[in-house]
Every structure is written in structure tokens, then in C-alpha cells.
Amino acid sequence: MSLNKEDLSDAMEKSKHDLTAFAPVYEAYVDRIFTYCRHRVGSVQDAEDLTAKVFQRAMERCHSFRGKSVGAWLFKIAYHITIDHYRSRSPQALSDEVLLTLSDSKQSSPLETVIQNERLGMLQQWLDELEEDKRNLLLLRITGGLSAPEIAEITGKSAGAIRTEIHRIIQKLKENALQNQ
Amino acid sequence: MSSPEKRTDRYLDDVLQGNNPQADLPADEANLLNDLVTHYQADSLSIERKNRMWQKAQIPVEKAKRQPAPGSWIWRSVAGLLLLMLGLSGGYGYFAYQQYADSPEARGTIANYPDEPLFAEPPLIFEYGGYARIGYFFPAANLMREANMEWVGMVLSMEAAADIENIREQIDYAHENGFKVFISLRKPDGLMDFDSSNFPGVLAEFAGELALAGADAIEIWSGGNIGHPISRKLLGTASYADLLNAVATAIREANPDTLIISGAPAPTGAETTFPGQIVNDDNFLRELVELNAFEDVDCIGMHYVEGIVPPAATDGDSRDDYYTRYLPAMLEAYRSILNETNKPLCLTEIGYVSLEGMDVILSAFQWAAQTSREEQAQWTAEAMEYLAQQPDVALAMVWHVDYNDYTDPEDPTGRGYSLTFPVDG
Numbered sequence: 146m147s148l149n150k151e152d153l154s155d156a157m158e159k160s161k162h163d164l165t166a167f168a169p170v171y172e173a174y175v176d177r178i179f180t181y182c183r184h185r186v187g188s189v190q191d192a193e194d195l196t197a198k199v200f201q202r203a204m205e206r207c208h209s210f211r212g213k214s215v216g217a218w219l220f221k222i223a224y225h226i227t228i229d230h231y232r233s234r235s236p237q238a239l240s241d242e243v244l245l246t247l248s249d250s251k252q253s254s255p256l257e258t259v260i261q262n263e264r265l266g267m268l269q270q271w272l273d274e275l276e277e278d279k280r281n282l283l284l285l286r287i288t289g290g291l292s293a294p295e296i297a298e299i300t301g302k303s304a305g306a307i308r309t310e311i312h313r314i315i316q317k318l319k320e321n322a323l324q325n326q
Numbered sequence: 327m328s329s330p331e332k333r334t335d336r337y338l339d340d341v342l343q344g345n346n347p348q349a350d351l352p353a354d355e356a357n358l359l360n361d362l363v364t365h366y367q368a369d370s371l372s373i374e375r376k377n378r379m380w381q382k383a384q385i386p387v388e389k390a391k392r393q394p395a396p397g398s399w400i401w402r403s404v405a406g407l408l409l410l411m412l413g414l415s416g417g418y419g420y421f422a423y424q425q426y427a428d429s430p431e432a433r434g435t436i437a438n439y440p441d442e443p444l445f446a447e448p449p450l451i452f453e454y455g456g457y458a459r460i461g462y463f464f465p466a467a468n469l470m471r472e473a474n475m476e477w478v479g480m481v482l483s484m485e486a487a488a489d490i491e492n493i494r495e496q497i498d499y500a501h502e503n504g505f506k507v508f509i510s511l512r513k514p515d516g517l518m519d520f521d522s523s524n525f526p527g528v529l530a531e532f533a534g535e536l537a538l539a540g541a542d543a544i545e546i547w548s549g550g551n552i553g554h555p556i557s558r559k560l561l562g563t564a565s566y567a568d569l570l571n572a573v574a575t576a577i578r579e580a581n582p583d584t585l586i587i588s589g590a591p592a593p594t595g596a597e598t599t600f601p602g603q604i605v606n607d608d609n610f611l612r613e614l615v616e617l618n619a620f621e622d623v624d625c626i627g628m629h630y631v632e633g634i635v636p637p638a639a640t641d642g643d644s645r646d647d648y649y650t651r652y653l654p655a656m657l658e659a660y661r662s663i664l665n666e667t668n669k670p671l672c673l674t675e676i677g678y679v680s681l682e683g684m685d686v687i688l689s690a691f692q693w694a695a696q697t698s699r700e701e702q703a704q705w706t707a708e709a710m711e712y713l714a715q716q717p718d719v720a721l722a723m724v725w726h727v728d729y730n731d732y733t734d735p736e737d738p739t740g741r742g743y744s745l746t747f748p749v750d751g
Contacts, residue, residue, distance in 0.1 A: 171383075175376055176368040184366065193375065197382030202583065204383065209582055209624065218582060225583050229501075268361050287366035290342055293335060301580075305331075311338075312331040318358055 456724035530576035543585035551610035567619035590627030593650035677725035
């Protein structure tokens with residue numbers, strides 16, 4: 146069942162009085178929140194624990210939701226939870242399990258798979274070299290599917306500044322790609 | 327022609343929504359964006375993993391539903407008082423989760439998920455802590471940890487806004503020591519008048535900064551029923567409601583994880599004695615309920631600081647039987663006023679005065695002259711047990727763990743309430 150933004154806001158409002166209404170919100174965002182946490186902390190097991198923590202906190206605090214973007218509200222909780230976790234652990238490289246998951250997600254020929262894996266491996270290296278806040282921006286935009294105005298809600302910057310920053314990150318990654326050719 | 331930033335943004339929108347990208351981008355940039363989307367696209371999780379995380383998210387709810395049996399407690403008297411509250415530690419919750427995780431219920435089934443009924447009421451887990459000095463050394467940290475305190479409290483007034491960096495460092499240090507930080511944001515010490523046209527906004531801005539700095543809970547302006555420290559002028563209930571709304575909004579926008587607590591009124595029956603300067607706490611709360619002032623807060627603040635009988639007692643006070651003398655009576659009174667708000671209560675200050683060992687006893691605190699240090703410690707521990715059994719109390723902050731401001735040795739508000747007597751001055 147795919148819910149639009151208005152349906153999700155309605156579900157959040159109902160959750161304030163009846164937590165059974167929260168289930169569709171969980172279903173709509175659990176994949177993205179998990180992936181966000183996985184990229185942020187580098188461990189599948191930790192990502193699972195943190196995802197549960199995000200939704201636990203969301204259910205505890207659903208009465209604080211104020212009718213804006215459900216996604217922005219959830220990812221703001223996820224951001225703070227991963228920040229706390231991040232400070233107490235050192236970053237880990239993605240496990241092979243994760244890389245295999247990514248590379249198996251598309252149907253391609255063996256040669257295409259090798260080329261794609263190599264390209265994605267280089268991309269991972271460049272992304273690892275980015276500052277944490279820039280990686281976080283990409284995660285919110287792509288994994289979270291949040292728009293620039295929604296990201297602005299979380300970070301306190303303007304939507305225009307968010308678009309500019311994302312564009313600059315892309316240009317930086319392009320430079321890396323050119324240097325690598 | 328749109329800017330490069332907007333073209334990139336539009337391209338990403340199209341790809342993320344599965345549409346044919348309309349924005350005209352250079353091929354290398356388009357390929358890079360496609361790779362980024364592939365790299366960062368959301369995982370497709372199995373039903374089993376989703377079930378497992380769903381159950382984990384609900385475990386704390388289970389913990390709150392299972393009332394812990396009153397644990398044994400131990401206290402020591404006078405120098406080096408400790409509160410040991412067994413049976414309320416987080417270890418219980420973890421053990422319960424391990425049992426639950428191995429049970430057939432935890433594995434979940436497609437039929438159970440996501441239609442399994444959740445709990446009708448938001449979970450309420452009682453936690454407690456105490457006001458203590460943090461600074462650079464947080465001297466009471468070990469003591470508070472042994473007492474199973476999860477929170478450390480600090481009092482800030484508006485004047486502290488000038489040094490937000492120092493506050494942030496103290497919050498970080500408290501977090502590193504494993505404590506959540508409770509900030510009681512008090513009215514100005516006297517330098518700022520209520521008539522300042524931007525006053526709610528200035529306080530709201532400071533509160534937002536505190537939330538951004540990592541404060542886990544902020545109490546907004548306790549003692550709103552008592553007049554200004556210097557002018558004695560009352561803020562007024564309507565103005566307090568506006569202030570509460572403005573500050574709560576600022577905190578929420580800065581950090582949705584910060585618990586917002588309305589300022590506890592000062593328990594008092596002196597309204598008729600000091601008209602225009604004091605409003606009784608029960609009347610103050612009734613007026614705020616009429617104004618729907620508590621809509622934006624997570625918890626409603628309450629003080630209990632004048633007890634001279636054990637916490638569960640409902641009579642025996644030598645002064646009179648006014649409800650503010652007894653903890654059960656105060657809880658009952660507040661519940662009857664606040665019932666419709668559906669908000670939990672937070673004891674933002676709870677403490678017992680003992681004047682044992684003090685050279686001078688002010689007449690204003692003679693009522694506490696019979697309370698020994700041993701009773702002070704015992705009653706504080708019993709109060710935590712008592713409050714843990716209440717279904718609608720979320721937090722209790724003991725005033726005070728290690729007060730050391732001895733600049734006014736005749737003032738028992740510090741030393742009289744303090745559970746320990748730090749010698750570092």
C-alpha cells in the first residue's frame with residue numbers, strides 16, 4: 146500500500162490518540178530509515194538496532210509531530226540517533242554482505258556487473274572522503290527521498306542553500322571521476 | 327533557463343520517482359547521479375527483518391507496562407549519602423528483551439505484521455535524576471550513577487545566554503558520562519523586565535539554542551505564579567501561555583527529541599495574602615488549562631519541596647493539612663485539574679530540607695527543624711519508589727545532590743536541600 150504525503154500526515158495525527166495508526170508510517174519509511182542508518186554507521190546489525198530506536202522514539206513522541214513532513218520529522222530523529230551512535234563508535238567499512246546486496250540488485254551481464262562494481266567501488270571511496278555533513282546531505286536527498294525544503298527543515302539551512310550544496314558535491318565527485326580516467 | 331543547481335535537483339527528483347529525467351544534464355553528470363541513486367537507493371528489506379525491528383521498537387513499551395516490584399533500597403546518613411534504588415535499573419529491560427526476542431511472538435508472521443494491535447496509550451517510563459554541578463569535573467557523577475540516576479539537572483536563567491558554548495560543553499560532558507541533561511530555564515534574575523517587547527522571542531531563541539546544544543529536557547519558566555524577583559509584578563497567566571507556546575515551538579523546531587516541560591508553579595496558598603503578586607498554583611494551572619496552554623508541551627511540571635513527613639503519608643504534618651504538604655495530595659490535586667490535558671507529570675523539583683548540622687536556622691525554614699539527615703535521605707529514596715508506581719509521572723529531579731554555594735551560610739535553600747556536602751567549595 147503506497148501512501149501519499151497527506152495520508153501519512155493523517156496517520157501521524159491519528160497516532161497521537163491510537164498507536165495502531167502508526168503502522169502504515171512504519172511500513173512507508175522503514176526501508177529508507179534502515180538504509181540511512183546503515184550508511185551512517187556502517188554495520189547492518191547496528192542499523193537494525195538504530196532503526197528500531199528511531200521508530201520507538203517516533204511512537205513515544207508522535208504527539209510532538211506538528212503536521213509538516215513526516216519524512217523530515219522521522220529523518221531528523223534518525224539523524225540525532227545516528228549522531229549519538231557515531232560519536233561512540235569509529236566508522237566501519239561497509240561489509241561485503243552490503244556490497245553484494247547492492248551489486249545483486251540489478252540484472253546485468255557478468256562484464257557489466259564487474260564494470261559496475263568497479264565504478265561503485267570508486268564512488269564509495271570518493272564518498273568516504275567527503276565530510277560527514279555532505280554525505281548526510283546526499284543520504285537525506287537520495288535514500289530519504291526528501292526534497293530540498295524538507296532537508297531545510299532538518300538542517301536549518303534554506304532550500305536554496307541545500308540545492309547549491311548538493312550541486313557542489315556532485316561537481317566535486319565529477320572532478321574525482323575525471324581525475325580517475 | 328534554470329540554474330544548474332535546479333537542473334540537478336529536478337533530475338534527481340525524476341530519477342527518484344522513477345520518471346524519465348527531463349532535465350538536460352551533461353552525460354557524465356547524469357551517469358554520476360544515476361550511480362549515486364544506485365548506491366544510496368533504499369534496501370528492500372525482508373518481512374522477517376521488518377518484523378524484528380518492529381518488535382524491538384515496542385520492547386520499551388512492554389517494559390513500561392510491566393510494573394517493577396518495589397526493590398530494596400539502602401541509604402547512608404549525613405556525609406556521603408547514597409541512594410541505591412534497585413529494581414528500577416535498565417538491566418531489567420534488556421533481560422526482558424532477550425527473553426522476548428527468543429519467543430515465538432517476537433519472530434512475527436506476515437499475518438501479525440503490521441496489523442498487530444499496538445498499545446492505545448503512549449508508553450510512559452519513569453526516570454529520575456538530580457540537580458548537580460557539572461562544570462569540568464562533574465564530581466557527583468559516580469555517586470549519581472550508583473543511585474541509578476539517569477538525569478542530571480542544571481538551572482539556567484536568561485543571563486546565561488551570553489555563554490552558550492560553556493553550556494554546550496557541560497551538556498556534552500554530562501552525555502559522555504552517560505547522563506541525560508535536564509535544564510530548568512528560569513525567569514531572569516532581575517536584569518530583564520517582562521515589559522521587553524521582544525521578551526518571549528529572546529527566551530525562545532535561547533531555548534532553541536539549548537535544544538540544539540543537546541539538552542534532553544527543558545523546563546520553561548518555573549514559578550510563573552510568583553511575581554518578578556524585583557518588581558514583584560506577575561507575568562500574568564495569558565502572557566505565560568503565550569511564552570510557553572513561543573518557547574515550546576522554538577525548542578521543537580530546533581530539536582524534536584528534546585522533552586518540553588511546562589514550568590512548575592510554586593506550591594503556595596498565599597494568594598489572598600499577596601494579591602497581585604502571587605497566584606495559588608492550583609488556580610494558576612486551572613487558568614492555563616482554560617487557555618489550552620499545555621497543548622505544545624510533553625509534560626507538565628510540578629514541585630514538591632516542603633515535606634516534613636514520609637512521601638506516601640497523607641497526614642501528620644504539624645503545620646496543617648493543606649494539600650501542598652503531602653505528595654499524594656499534590657498529585658491528586660494536579661490530576662483533577664489537568665486530567666483533560668492527557669499529559670504526564672514531571673516533578674521538576676523534589677526534595678526534603680534538613681537543617682541538621684547548620685549553624686543558623688532561618689525562621690522561614692523552622693518547619694523543617696525536626697527532619698534529620700537520615701530522614702532526608704530515606705524519604706528521598708522512598709519518594710522515587712513511590713513515584714515509580716504512579717502511572718502518570720514521567721520524571722523526577724531531586725533538588726539537590728551537591729549544592730556547594732556557601733556564600734550565604736544562612737540560606738538553607740542550598741545546603742538544607744543538598745544530599746551531600748562537597749568540601750571543594
